[in-house]
Amino acid sequence: MLDTFQKHLGTNLNMLHDSRLLLAISGGLDSVVLAHLCHHLNLKVSLAHCNFNLRGDESDADENFVLQLAEDLDMEVFIESFDTETYAKEEGLSIQMAARELRYTWFHELAEQLNFDYILTAHHADDNLETFLINLTRGTGLEGLTGIPEMAGNIVRPLLPFSRETLEVYAIGQGMSWREDSSNASTKYLRNKLRHDIIPVLKQMNPQLLQNFQTTISNLQDSQDLIDDSVVRIQKKFTKVEDDQIKLDVHKLKKLSNPKAYLYQLLKDFNFTAWTDVVNLLDAQSGKHVFSSTHRLLKDRDFLLLSEIDWETEAQPISIEENEKEIAVPFGTLTFDKVDAISETAPNISYVDTEKLIFPLTLRKWEEGDVFYPLGMTGKKKLSKYFKDEKFSLIEKEQVWILESAGDVVWVVGKRADDRFKVTENTTNILKIEVQ
Amino acid sequence: MLDTFQKHLGTNLNMLHDSRLLLAISGGLDSVVLAHLCHHLNLKVSLAHCNFNLRGDESDADENFVLQLAEDLDMEVFIESFDTETYAKEEGLSIQMAARELRYTWFHELAEQLNFDYILTAHHADDNLETFLINLTRGTGLEGLTGIPEMAGNIVRPLLPFSRETLEVYAIGQGMSWREDSSNASTKYLRNKLRHDIIPVLKQMNPQLLQNFQTTISNLQDSQDLIDDSVVRIQKKFTKVEDDQIKLDVHKLKKLSNPKAYLYQLLKDFNFTAWTDVVNLLDAQSGKHVFSSTHRLLKDRDFLLLSEIDWETEAQPISIEENEKEIAVPFGTLTFDKVDAISETAPNISYVDTEKLIFPLTLRKWEEGDVFYPLGMTGKKKLSKYFKDEKFSLIEKEQVWILESAGDVVWVVGKRADDRFKVTENTTNILKIEVQ
Numbered sequence: 109m110l111d112t113f114q115k116h117l118g119t120n121l122n123m124l125h126d127s128r129l130l131l132a133i134s135g136g137l138d139s140v141v142l143a144h145l146c147h148h149l150n151l152k153v154s155l156a157h158c159n160f161n162l163r164g165d166e167s168d169a170d171e172n173f174v175l176q177l178a179e180d181l182d183m184e185v186f187i188e189s190f191d192t193e194t195y196a197k198e199e200g201l202s203i204q205m206a207a208r209e210l211r212y213t214w215f216h217e218l219a220e221q222l223n224f225d226y227i228l229t230a231h232h233a234d235d236n237l238e239t240f241l242i243n244l245t246r247g248t249g250l251e252g253l254t255g256i257p258e259m260a261g262n263i264v265r266p267l268l269p270f271s272r273e274t275l276e277v278y279a280i281g282q283g284m285s286w287r288e289d290s291s292n293a294s295t296k297y298l299r300n301k302l303r304h305d306i307i308p309v310l311k312q313m314n315p316q317l318l319q320n321f322q323t324t325i326s327n328l329q330d331s332q333d334l335i336d337d338s339v340v341r342i343q344k345k346f347t348k349v350e351d352d353q354i355k356l357d358v359h360k361l362k363k364l365s366n367p368k369a370y371l372y373q374l375l376k377d378f379n380f381t382a383w384t385d386v387v388n389l390l391d392a393q394s395g396k397h398v399f400s401s402t403h404r405l406l407k408d409r410d411f412l413l414l415s416e417i418d419w420e421t422e423a424q425p426i427s428i429e430e431n432e433k434e435i436a437v438p439f440g441t442l443t444f445d446k447v448d449a450i451s452e453t454a455p456n457i458s459y460v461d462t463e464k465l466i467f468p469l470t471l472r473k474w475e476e477g478d479v480f481y482p483l484g485m486t487g488k489k490k491l492s493k494y495f496k497d498e499k500f501s502l503i504e505k506e507q508v509w510i511l512e513s514a515g516d517v518v519w520v521v522g523k524r525a526d527d528r529f530k531v532t533e534n535t536t537n538i539l540k541i542e543v544q
Numbered sequence: 545m546l547d548t549f550q551k552h553l554g555t556n557l558n559m560l561h562d563s564r565l566l567l568a569i570s571g572g573l574d575s576v577v578l579a580h581l582c583h584h585l586n587l588k589v590s591l592a593h594c595n596f597n598l599r600g601d602e603s604d605a606d607e608n609f610v611l612q613l614a615e616d617l618d619m620e621v622f623i624e625s626f627d628t629e630t631y632a633k634e635e636g637l638s639i640q641m642a643a644r645e646l647r648y649t650w651f652h653e654l655a656e657q658l659n660f661d662y663i664l665t666a667h668h669a670d671d672n673l674e675t676f677l678i679n680l681t682r683g684t685g686l687e688g689l690t691g692i693p694e695m696a697g698n699i700v701r702p703l704l705p706f707s708r709e710t711l712e713v714y715a716i717g718q719g720m721s722w723r724e725d726s727s728n729a730s731t732k733y734l735r736n737k738l739r740h741d742i743i744p745v746l747k748q749m750n751p752q753l754l755q756n757f758q759t760t761i762s763n764l765q766d767s768q769d770l771i772d773d774s775v776v777r778i779q780k781k782f783t784k785v786e787d788d789q790i791k792l793d794v795h796k797l798k799k800l801s802n803p804k805a806y807l808y809q810l811l812k813d814f815n816f817t818a819w820t821d822v823v824n825l826l827d828a829q830s831g832k833h834v835f836s837s838t839h840r841l842l843k844d845r846d847f848l849l850l851s852e853i854d855w856e857t858e859a860q861p862i863s864i865e866e867n868e869k870e871i872a873v874p875f876g877t878l879t880f881d882k883v884d885a886i887s888e889t890a891p892n893i894s895y896v897d898t899e900k901l902i903f904p905l906t907l908r909k910w911e912e913g914d915v916f917y918p919l920g921m922t923g924k925k926k927l928s929k930y931f932k933d934e935k936f937s938l939i940e941k942e943q944v945w946i947l948e949s950a951g952d953v954v955w956v957v958g959k960r961a962d963d964r965f966k967v968t969e970n971t972t973n974i975l976k977i978e979v980q
Contacts, residue, residue, distance in 0.1 A: 245749050247756030249763030250686065298749055309741045313681050313734055320683030327685030330805035331771060337800075338774045364773075369766035 109278035113145050113266070120258070121266055127225035129153045130186075130218060132211070133177075135170040135287035138230035140177065141275045142267055144284060146228070147181045153228070154184040156218055158211050160192040162203065170287050188214050219262060231256050231265045233318050234272040236325065238302045245298075254332050255325040271318050272303075339373050347374060356412040362390055378403040378414065385436050395427075398436040425472035428511075437471060437543075439509065439521075445540040450531060456544070458511075458519045460529040462537035466514040471521070474508045480517035483525040491520065498523075511541070545714035549581050549702070556694070557702055563661035565589045566622075568651055569613075571606040571723035574666035576613065577711045578703055580720060582664070583617045589664070590620040592654055594647050596628040598639065606723050624650050655698060667692050667701045669754050670708040672761065674738045681734075690768050691761040707754050708739075775809050783810060792848040798826055814839040814850065821872045831863075834872040861908035864947075873907060873979075875945065875957075881976045886967060892980070894947075894955045896965040898973035902950040907957070910944045916953035919961040927956065934959075947977070 117124055131146060133139040133155045146153040157174040159167050171187055178185035196206035215227050236255045243252035258268050267275070279286065289296075311317045348355050356374060361367045368387045379400040380386055386398050389407050397406040399417065406413045417438070428435060434443045450459045478491040495505050511519040518529045522543055531538050553560055567582060569575040569591045582589040593610040597603050607623055614621035632642035651663050672691045679688035694704050703711070715722065725732075747753045784791050792810060797803045804823045815836035816822055822834050825843050833842040835853070842849045853874070864871060870879045886895045914927040931941050947955040954965045958979055967974050 241746070242749075244760060245746050245753055245756065247752070247759040249760065250767040252760075253689070253764075301745060301749055305745045306742055309737055310677075310681050313678075313737055316683070317681055320681065323683040324680060324685065324688075327808075328689075330802060330808060331686040331767060333802040333805045334771050334774060334809065335767060338770060338777075341774075341777075366766060366769040369769045372763075372766060373770065 109270070109274055110145060110148055113270070114149060116269060117149070117266060121264060124151060124226065124228075124264065124266065125149075127152065128223060129226050129228050130156050130215065130222075130224040131228045132215060132230070133157050133174055134289070135173045135177070136230075136289055137275060137279055137286045138232055138235075138267065138272070140284055140286040141279050142228060142230040143177060143181060143183070144279075144282065147183070154186065154222075154224070156186045156215060156227075157188075158207070158214065159187060159189045160207050160210070161189060162192055162207070173287050186218060216262075224262075226262050226264045229263060229265050230267050232267040232270050232272055232275060233322065234303070234307065236268060237307065237318065237321050238299050240321070240325075241302055241306065242298055250328060250332055250335070253325075254328045269322065335373065342370055342373055346370065352415060354414040356414065358390055358407075358410050358412060361412075375405070375414070380405070382436055382441065385434075399438050425470050428467070428469040428471060430467040437509070439507070439543065441544045442471070442521075443540075443542045443544065445542070447538050447540045450538065456522050456542060458521075458525045458541045459531050460518060460525070460539050460541065461531050461535040462539040463535075464513070464529050465518065465539070469518065470512045471509055472512065474505075474510050474520070478510065478517065480510075480520060480524075481527040483527045483530055485527065491517075494520070494524070545706070545710055546581060546584055549706070550585060552705060553585070553702060557700060560587060560662065560664075560700065560702065561585075563588065564659060565662050565664050566651060566655055566658075566660040567591050567664045568647070568666070569593050569610055570725070571609045571613070572666075572725055573711060573715055573722045574668055574671075574703065574708070576720055576722040577715050578664060578666040579613060579617060579619070580715075580718065583619070590622065590658075590660070592622045592651060593624075594643070594650065595623060595625045596643050596646070597625060598628055598643070609723050622654060652698075660698075662698050662700045665699060665701050666703050668703040668706050668708055668711060669758065670739070670743065672704060673743065673754065673757050674735050676757070676761075677738055677742065678734055686764060686768055686771070689761075690764045705758065771809065778806055778809055782806065788851065790850040792850065794826055794843075794846050794848060797848075811841070811850065816841070818872050818877060821870075821877075833862075835874045861906050864903070864905040864907060866903040873945070875943065875979070877980045878907070878957075879978045879980065881978070883974050883976045886974065892958050892978060894961045894977045895967045896954060896961070896975050896977065897967050897971040898975040899971075900949070900965050901954065901975070905954065906948040907945055908948065910941075910946050910956070914946065914953065916946075916956060916960075917963040919963050919966055921963065927953075930956070930960070 129146065129151055131139065131143055131153050133143055135157070143153070143155065155174060155178050157171060159171045161167050174187070175185060177183075190207075190210045192203060192207050192210060195201075195210060196203050199206060199209075201209065218224065219227055239256060240253055256265060256268065258265055307317070314320065346357050346360050356371075361370060364370055367390060368383060371386055372383060375386065379402050380398065381400065382398055386405060389396060389398055389405060389412055392407045394407055394409050397404050399405075402417060404415055404417050406415070426435070426437060428442075428444075432444055434441060446462070447459075453459075474491050476492060479488050480491060480494070481488050482494065491508070491510075495508070500508075508523065509521045510517050511521055513529070516528060517526050519525050519541065565582070565587055567575065567579055567589050569579055571593070579589070579591065591610060591614050593607060595603050595607045610623070611621060613619075626643075626646045628639060628643050628646060631637075631646060632639050635642060635645075637645065654660065655663055675692060676689055692701060692704065694701055743753075750756065782793050782796050792807075797806060800806055803826060804819060807822055808819060811822065815838045816834065817836065818834055822841060825832060825834055825841060825848055828843045830843055830845050833840050835841075838853060840851055840853050842851070862871070862873060864878075864880075868880055870877060882898070883895075889895075910927050912928060915924050916927060916930075917924050918930065927944075927946075931944070936944075944959065945957045946953050947957055949965070952964060953962050955961050955977065
């Protein structure tokens with residue numbers, strides 16, 4: 109293993125020999141082996157260990173293990189303790205995402221402040237295959253199948269060609285000790301399933317699985333490289349930049365055999381998710397648009413106009429026709445269904461008497477002076493009063509939209525319906541409006 | 545299921561309604577369900593069943609089952625009986641490849657002779673995922689992961705969006721009967737492993753597995769479409785056609801960040817397999833070349849020249865330098881290794897005393913009048929006499945190459961070594977030459 113590792117560095121990662129390296133170490137098999145290998149090759153490595161304080165005594169024992177290892181290998185070591193749970197709560201992240209964010213932020217800070225050239229992580233071939241399969245179960249595209257990159261910015265993963273088995277055999281042969289992580293986080297759960305139930309069977313089917321997988325990954329990266337190269341040309345051919353807007357040529361895009369493939373490449377950096385809506389925009393009336401969390405794509409005659417959304421100042425009213433089934437709005441998607449009866453109820457759903465509506469409806473931000481008839485109450489109420497009574501925060505208030513029929517509020521979207529449009533025993537046509 | 549199927553045809557495969565269809569039916573669940581669905585929708589379907597005579601009575605029982613089904617559904621039926629084993633032997637194919645070839649040849653003949661517009665097969669979503677995973681275990685690229693096409697030529701697979709489970713639930717609900725295939729062919733073995741051991745676990749990991757897989761496949765097809773579109777441009781930019789040759793511009797290719805990705809796209813239809821050799825040709829001396837089974841790629845100063853090989857008339861000698869490690873030759877790859885001792889022996893391996901060789905060696909087709917000293921015999925022998933004694937067929941003789949050192953035969957490649965170059969107790973440098 110040491111020889112192969114040395115050879116691999118020599119061929120692909122020669123720059124590591126003359127660099128200051130920061131090795132991200134958990135104390136588990138993979139990072140411990142990497143630390144030993146770097147030690148044997150006299151690389152200039154310091155260790156960095158995060159104590160996420162998620163597993164009580166075990167977390168502290170991991171920390172002590174790393175401290176001891178640093179002493180044994182005579183390496184500098186940095187330890188940082190995080191209150192991961194609080195951070196996750198504050199930022200609205202999963203524990204796992206929070207840990208990831210804390211970890212990489214700290215590594216990058218350390219690297220910058222102390223002039224480390226590269227950050228090493230101990231990802232290996234099995235991690236790569238596991239990521240591939242997890243992405244596959246979730247649905248993905250070419251990018252999700254090209255694997256963990258060996259280099260990305262200043263992060264380098266020198267163990268990527270090696271299997272977990274190779275690492276373990278080497279570690280045992282060298283009499284190394286390492287820490288087993290007993291945590292049962294959800295990815296951990298998925299990875300364990302793959303590790304114990306799936307990958308061994310795939311290996312039975314083909315003992316060359318991991319080598320073949322490297323070939324596959326390399327071929328897919330070639331395909332991705334071709335696409336990345338062609339994106340520049342695609343941009344030149346189909347878009348031009350004008351007044352802070354990007355204009356996409358509808359006629360040219362419609363001539364393609366697969367416009368979706370091109371629209372995806374042109375727009376993939378702008379956070380769109382409703383790709384079918386984006387494609388349908390090519391054939392939509394002028395004025396239709398699709399929103400992402402950050403951008404608006406507007407159909408304007410022969411062009412799709414892409415512009416950044418300034419949520420503070422921008423909240424243009426949206427007109428909704430009678431036959432509309434689904435419409436992308438700044439806060440998600442509104443769907444309209446004719447139904448026979450009221451079924452599930454939830455804050456994001458409103459049932460209205462279709463015959464009381466006057467189309468086109470208007471969806472707009474609320475304004476001072478807006479008044480509605482809260483469902484189930486007699487009489488009208490100022491929206492500002494309603495917000496006060498319901499103890500809305502300033503941010504909540506800013507984000508309120510209303511659905512309007514000929515000047516009357518139909519629904520304070522996602523909050524409260526209006527009594528005037530409610531379904532009664534005389535209603536024959538029920539419209540179910542839902543926001544997602 | 546019937547409704548969804550009808551809707552799917554309406555959206556994607558409307559042309560099936562007014563066409564004459566030939567349904568490939570084994571008698572198994574999938575094709576039986578497809579036959580019933582077509583029957584319910586009054587499609588103009590005839591059945592075609594192959595009896596491959598591979599499972600004795602079972603094969604005949606399958607045939608009888610299909611005959612009965614045709615009667616029940618009032619459909620025309622064609623049955624053809626094949627001697628698959630003999631055909632496989634004659635053509636040098638695996639049983640499975642032989643059956644596939646026989647099947648599709650017959651379907652296409654039937655379709656042509658009797659004016660069927662489309663051939664229907666009953667592949668479904670699980671088949672698609674299984675194929676994806678089998679290709680993954682074997683190593684593949686983007687093309688191998690884009691799935692079974694819904695339409696390819698006149699072959700249509702209308703069940704591709706449906707899972708096996710959906711088919712089975714429907715079949716049981718409708719009280720259908722079908723035949724179980726007890727065969728244990730190797731793909732069958734792989735598919736059974738996937739079906740029973742792997743896909744259920746992946747579904748546990750994500751219950752939306754099959755839907756997500758359809759998304760993945762569709763995204764990958766988008767990527768493939770982009771690449772297919774760009775190949776035309778790549779060809780224009782990097783190649784020109786001159787005198788039955790295609791010339792590839794070495795300088796332009798070398799400027800690319802990933803020449804291999806481009807060379808693959810430019811040459812993928814010409815049966816090359818040694819892609820590393822192909823890429824290395826960019827930096828090789830003029831005169832070096834790489835062969836595929838059908839084409840030669842020759843380095844000639846600023847170009848790679850691609851030409852078709854006419855094996856009958858062409859068999860140019862190849863020069864081999866002393867430090868050569870591996871060289872692509874018309875019949876495969878020759879490798880040269882310095883070894884300490886003779887280990888494995890096989891017809892495709894020859895061990896020679898390096899110091900007796902005079903470089904460059906020459907690899908060439910044998911010619912009338914060639915003479916050698918067969919290893920282990922005293923004295924020389926004409927090659928033509930050797931072939932006669934060894935009862936070589938005409939074709940075998942035509943395919944013989946010899947390795948030559950300064951006019952002396954070193955090895956009748958893959959057949960017999962020459963006594964003059966053999967390893968003796970005085971040998972200090974052993975060269976192991978292997979053909980693959």
